[in-house]
Amino acid sequence: MGYEGRKGWKKLLQLNIQGVTKIFVWKTLNNCLPTKGNLFKRRVVDNPLCPICEKEFETSCHAIWSCPTAVDVWAEEGSLVKKWASSEVDIEIIWKNMVERLIAEEMRLIAIVMRCIWLRRNKFVFEKGFTSPKDILIQARHNVIDFQLPQTSKLESIKRQRRDMVRWKAPDKEIVKLNWDAAYDKTSQ
Numbered sequence: 412m413g414y415e416g417r418k419g420w421k422k423l424l425q426l427n428i429q430g431v432t433k434i435f436v437w438k439t440l441n442n443c444l445p446t447k448g449n450l451f452k453r454r455v456v457d458n459p460l461c462p463i464c465e466k467e468f469e470t471s472c473h474a475i476w477s478c479p480t481a482v483d484v485w486a487e488e489g490s491l492v493k494k495w496a497s498s499e500v501d502i503e504i505i506w507k508n509m510v511e512r513l514i515a516e517e518m519r520l521i522a523i524v525m526r527c528i529w530l531r532r533n534k535f536v537f538e539k540g541f542t543s544p545k546d547i548l549i550q551a552r553h554n555v556i557d558f559q560l561p562q563t564s565k566l567e568s569i570k571r572q573r574r575d576m577v578r579w580k581a582p583d584k585e586i587v588k589l590n591w592d593a594a595y596d597k598t599s600q
């Protein structure tokens with residue numbers, strides 16, 4: 412991994428996303444996904460072509476970025492990289508460009524969309540079903556919210572615990588503090 416790659420990797424580590432998504436993006440950037448191209452190199456399969464478009468070697472970059480079935484998601488209305496060239500062949504460079512131009516909050520969504528695209532491909536390969544590009548973006552946004560909610564409530568409970576830990580402290584010198592209580596006996600008045 413070059414210097415730029417390391418910068419992109421550092422950014423990935425800082426993103427507020429699930430570990431599984433981080434690992435997935437790391438594998439993508441290092442072309443370690445079990446793509447047909449990689450399985451072919453390891454002689455697991457005898458055809459390296461993308462199982463969906465059947466036109467190019469299935470590399471991580473092809474699967475996540477340049478395959479027509481990835482392009483349709485990135486080009487969908489509401490995508491953060493709508494006008495970006497899809498012909499790029501190095502996913503590490505694409506990631507670096509994104510890191511430079513997008514804010515952390517946007518990068519979170521990008522990372523989740525990347526994983527959704529991969530899961531969608533698998534779904535196509537194994538179940539022959541395909542999620543629409545629009546639904547992929549909706550799924551990714553929900554994922555961001557779902558991940559945020561438990562974190563927010565965790566923070567709340569930490570704050571509550573802190574409040575509970577406030578203990579009684581003796582008042583400063585020359586200050587008298589009186590605590591008093593009263594009761595009324597109804598029978599004897």
Ligand SMILES: [Zn+2]
Pocket residue numbers: 461462463464465466467473477478479480
């Ligand atoms: Zn393809």
